[in-house]
Each structure stands twice: as C-alpha cells, then as structure tokens.
Amino acid sequence: MKKLKKFLLSILFIILIASISIGTFVGNLLYNVVISANTSKNTIYADYTFESSSYNEHWLIKKSNYKDKYITSFDNLKLHSYVVKQPKKTSKWAIVVHGYGEEGKLTSRKALSFYKMGYNVLVPDLRGNGKSQGNYIGMGWDDRIDIIAWINSIIKDDSKAEIALYGTSMGGAAVLMTSGENLPDNVKAIISDCAYTSVYDIFDYEITSYSNSSSFPIIDFTNLVTVLRAGYSLKNASAIDSVKKSKTPILYLHGDNDKFVPISMMNELYSATSSPKKKVTIKNGEHSNSDLAQPRLYWSTISDYLKKYIK
Numbered sequence: 001m002k003k004l005k006k007f008l009l010s011i012l013f014i015i016l017i018a019s020i021s022i023g024t025f026v027g028n029l030l031y032n033v034v035i036s037a038n039t040s041k042n043t044i045y046a047d048y049t050f051e052s053s054s055y056n057e058h059w060l061i062k063k064s065n066y067k068d069k070y071i072t073s074f075d076n077l078k079l080h081s082y083v084v085k086q087p088k089k090t091s092k093w094a095i096v097v098h099g100y101g102e103e104g105k106l107t108s109r110k111a112l113s114f115y116k117m118g119y120n121v122l123v124p125d126l127r128g129n130g131k132s133q134g135n136y137i138g139m140g141w142d143d144r145i146d147i148i149a150w151i152n153s154i155i156k157d158d159s160k161a162e163i164a165l166y167g168t169s170m171g172g173a174a175v176l177m178t179s180g181e182n183l184p185d186n187v188k189a190i191i192s193d194c195a196y197t198s199v200y201d202i203f204d205y206e207i208t209s210y211s212n213s214s215s216f217p218i219i220d221f222t223n224l225v226t227v228l229r230a231g232y233s234l235k236n237a238s239a240i241d242s243v244k245k246s247k248t249p250i251l252y253l254h255g256d257n258d259k260f261v262p263i264s265m266m267n268e269l270y271s272a273t274s275s276p277k278k279k280v281t282i283k284n285g286e287h288s289n290s291d292l293a294q295p296r297l298y299w300s301t302i303s304d305y306l307k308k309y310i311k
Helices: 002-035 053-063 104-116 141-157 170-179 199-211 218-230 239-243 264-272 295-307
Strands: 067-072 078-084 092-097 120-124 162-168 187-193 250-255 277-282
Touching: 002 218, 053 104, 067 141, 078 104, 078 141, 092 104, 092 141, 092 170, 104 120, 104 162, 120 141, 141 162, 141 170, 162 170, 170 187, 170 239, 187 295, 199 218, 239 264, 250 264, 250 295, 264 277, 277 295
Parallel strands: 092 120, 092 162, 162 187, 187 250, 250 277
Antiparallel strands: 067 078, 078 120
C-alpha cells in the first residue's frame, strides 16, 4: 500500500512539473509574440488591415518640419518623440499616442488633425517602439509614467501649457492609465479611442475569441512570465482602475465595428470614470480607424469637447 501511495505521489509530482513546464513554455511563447519588443507584431494583426505606412507617415515625416526630442525614462531608457510647433506661438498642446504594433510616425494623420486645430503636437514613440529604447511593450502601464515625463518636459519649456492627451487602442489605454496618476493642472482633457479595460482583460478576450476555449491557465502563465521579464502584472495594468481615480475630463470614442477591442469595454470604462465624461459611438468605425468611417463627426466631437477645457 505504501509503495502504491508513493508511486501515485510520484506520478502526480511528474504531472505537476510537466504542467508547469508546459505552461511556462507557452507563457514565454506568448510573451515573445505579444510583449517582447524584439518580434514583429504583424501576426497579432493578421486579420486586421492597416493603411499603408507611407500614407500614415506622410505629413509628419515629409511635411511637418518636426524636431526630434529625447528624454530619459524612470528606468534609464532613452525615449523619443516628434514635436511639431505652430508657426505662431501657442500654449495649446496635444500629446498623440500611437497604438499597439505601431510607432509614433504611424499616427501622423491624427497628429495632423490636432495641428490643424491649432495645437502644437508631441508624438511619442512608446517604449520598445520606433526610436525609443526598450525590450518590452508597456501595453500602456509603464507608458503612463513615460507620458507624465513627456507632460513635464512640455511644462518645463512652457509653464502655461494647456495639454490634451489623445490615444488609440494601446495608446488610448495608456492615456487612461495616466489619468489615475497625480497630474499637473496643465493637463486639461483626455481623449481615448478604442481602449481596453485592462491588459489582462484584453488578453483574456483575444485568447478566448481565437481559441474558443477558456484562457486559463495560459493567461496566468503569461502574466507570471510578464512579471518576471517585464516587471509588471497584466492584472495591475488596468485602465478601469485608473479612471476610477481620474480628476481629468475624459472623452471616450469607439467604433461599433471594432473587431479587436469590444465596444463593451468603452461602456465599462465610462461607467467607472469618476471625472467629467462623455462617450460617443462611431457608426461603422473599425479598430483605430473610426476617424476614417465618420471623419466629420469624429473630429468635430473632439474639437467641441476640447473647446470646453482649452481656450
């Protein structure tokens, strides 16, 4: 009997070790595909169509006469942004934050729209993207601290700056995560387009959608690997927890044809927000491209909203 019990315990131990090994392997695989900055993100968007890079980059790279700006992050990374100032001096600023799998120059058309509204624009390359250093994608979480550093860099040069934060997808989540921090009064409003509620939630949604099965335990092993390799938890990286603490007015936008981030997440975020808020659903809007579906509605909504807080 003792031998049988010992044998069964040995089998259970082997199964446990094998399960942990397989889970860790899969967690590392997902980390390398999704979080690591050293791999292409094209596989993530295999069913998602971007506009051509040359079109998106055109104004910012070819026509804007941008200046490169660099700062050092809290963990000693060299971070880059494009800065385009108005020909006539103004203290109106828009920080335009790109989405997942992109870099700053690919949000050129949106930066141009803010520029046409009379704003100076600062377009960061989030850590691990574009010209910014970093071995991992922050998914908005570490990026929130970097965005605050960019805010402070603007205020250092222009103490009267009135700043709007704008982001789409991961960038939208990043500006929402920023909203929960102790922001300077110079930050007047936040616009978030197609943001997710938390990194854990969007991982869970995508894994479940593509596999037609529970994300457990894959997501938990991925979370563990992310904590060990990137230093942050998918669960702690929460926009919905951040907006509960927000004091900054927030405008939510989301396309009703978004196949990557469900529109229900906008509604959850809106309900949780403690600061002045507004939400607008863009008919036929696709992920990160709602401005193309209804350009007049999209940009007039943003312009009218900002006029309430930035003169």
